[in-house]
Amino acid sequence: MIGCYDFCGHYEWTFAWLERQGGHALVREYWEQAIYRDSQRHARELIQGEGFAGMGKYWGHTLTEESPDLGFAITDQPGVFRIDMHQCPSKGFLLRNGLEQYRDYCDHCMGWVGPLMREAGFTIDHEHNHGGQCWWELRPAGERGEHAAPGSVAGERDVRRRPDWAPPGATLDRYVKASDPDAKERAT
Amino acid sequence: MPSEDNRPTAPSPLPYTDTKPVGSADFYFAINATFRFLLTRLGREGWVRYLEEMGRAYHAPANRRWREGRLPAVASYWRTFFAAEPGSDVEVVEQPDRVEVRVRVCPAIRHLRAGGREIVPEFCQHCYHLGRARAEAAGMIMRLAGGNGACCHTYAEPEAALPPQDPAAITTVPA
Numbered sequence: 001m002i003g004c005y006d007f008c009g010h011y012e013w014t015f016a017w018l019e020r021q022g023g024h025a026l027v028r029e030y031w032e033q034a035i036y037r038d039s040q041r042h043a044r045e046l047i048q049g050e051g052f053a054g055m056g057k058y059w060g061h062t063l064t065e066e067s068p069d070l071g072f073a074i075t076d077q078p079g080v081f082r083i084d085m086h087q088c089p090s091k092g093f094l095l096r097n098g099l100e101q102y103r104d105y106c107d108h109c110m111g112w113v114g115p116l117m118r119e120a121g122f123t124i125d126h127e128h129n130h131g132g133q134c135w136w137e138l139r140p141a142g143e144r145g146e147h148a149a150p151g152s153v154a155g156e157r158d159v160r161r162r163p164d165w166a167p168p169g170a171t172l173d174r175y176v177k178a179s180d181p182d183a184k185e186r187a188t
Numbered sequence: 189m190p191s192e193d194n195r196p197t198a199p200s201p202l203p204y205t206d207t208k209p210v211g212s213a214d215f216y217f218a219i220n221a222t223f224r225f226l227l228t229r230l231g232r233e234g235w236v237r238y239l240e241e242m243g244r245a246y247h248a249p250a251n252r253r254w255r256e257g258r259l260p261a262v263a264s265y266w267r268t269f270f271a272a273e274p275g276s277d278v279e280v281v282e283q284p285d286r287v288e289v290r291v292r293v294c295p296a297i298r299h300l301r302a303g304g305r306e307i308v309p310e311f312c313q314h315c316y317h318l319g320r321a322r323a324e325a326a327g328m329i330m331r332l333a334g335g336n337g338a339c340c341h342t343y344a345e346p347e348a349a350l351p352p353q354d355p356a357a358i359t360t361v362p363a
Contacts, residue, residue, distance in 0.1 A: 093206055
């Protein structure tokens with residue numbers, strides 16, 4: 001049986017398998033069709049129906065179930081919904097178990113959240129550091145401009161204020177007002 | 189790794205471990221959706237190939253333990269595995285030439301039903317294709333009977349000479 005206890009492990013393995021079968025296009029199609037439109041239909045219903053309130057309901061439940069030690073923070077303010085992930089349970093599972101078949105597991109989040117937000121009328125600012133830490137700011141589509149300054153939305157809970165956010169040699173993948181999983185810039 | 193009182197702790201029978209005692213049941217939604225995607229996009233042959241290759245590659249560390257530890261390792265693995273699957277009700281029975289994993293409540297079928305998800309009809313076959321590939325990698329054989337929420341997986345030494353798998357013995361999940 002394929003289990004849910006190690007889901008992140010075989011999920012990550014699946015990305016690499018799909019890429020060998022049909023290239024990057026098939027991996028993108030998988031994230032959008034299987035994960036966003038099928039698996040995560042409850043997220044779509046909540047967020048398309050209720051906007052920021054739906055985001056709170058969806059991620060409040062999902063992150064608490066996946067990360068019961070609360071290695072994350074949610075900041076819900078007028079005009080922006082922000083998640084700071086200090087200890088991603090999903091990437092953390094892979095790091096602890098030495099699992100890496102696909103070049104960037106973290107891309108899967110933008111792979112399904114991107115299409116969801118595009119259709120729900122939101123745009124995404126996001127960075128991940130490949131070490132189990134990331135942040136997301138979701139705003140109404142049409143907003144422009146660069147990333148908000150560290151701490152300006154989440155205060156001390158902003159993951160970018162951690163001393164280990166960007167250690168020497170780390171790479172940061174960043175999205176600015178985006179919804180496409182391939183719209184990322186990489187910085188070292 | 190030693191425990192807090194410095195007694196050595198037994199390594200988990202599972203090669204991959206988590207900090208949570210049980211997994212998140214909503215991941216069954218993604219497993220079912222992955223099957224639907226593969227069956228639609230790559231066909232049944234592609235889906236079976238996916239399961240077989242996952243069985244040989246992703247599960248290779250556990251398969252090696254099975255090859256070395258034989259049936260006791262298989263039994264220990266499944267006991268620990270199902271203890272981490274939320275909502276399962278499973279008995280693992282060890283016999284001289286086989287291990288029977290008697291699933292009274294399949295946690296995946298249970299959660300998919302509770303969530304109102306359309307389960308792919310082939311869902312229960314995945315346990316056979318995956319389990320057979322893993323058993324063969326460990327020098328054993330695997331058979332499956334039942335499905336749709338309750339079933340029995342049998343892992344056996346070749347000497348058990350189990351009859352070939354009857355495809356009709358695996359229940360199709362009704363729409």
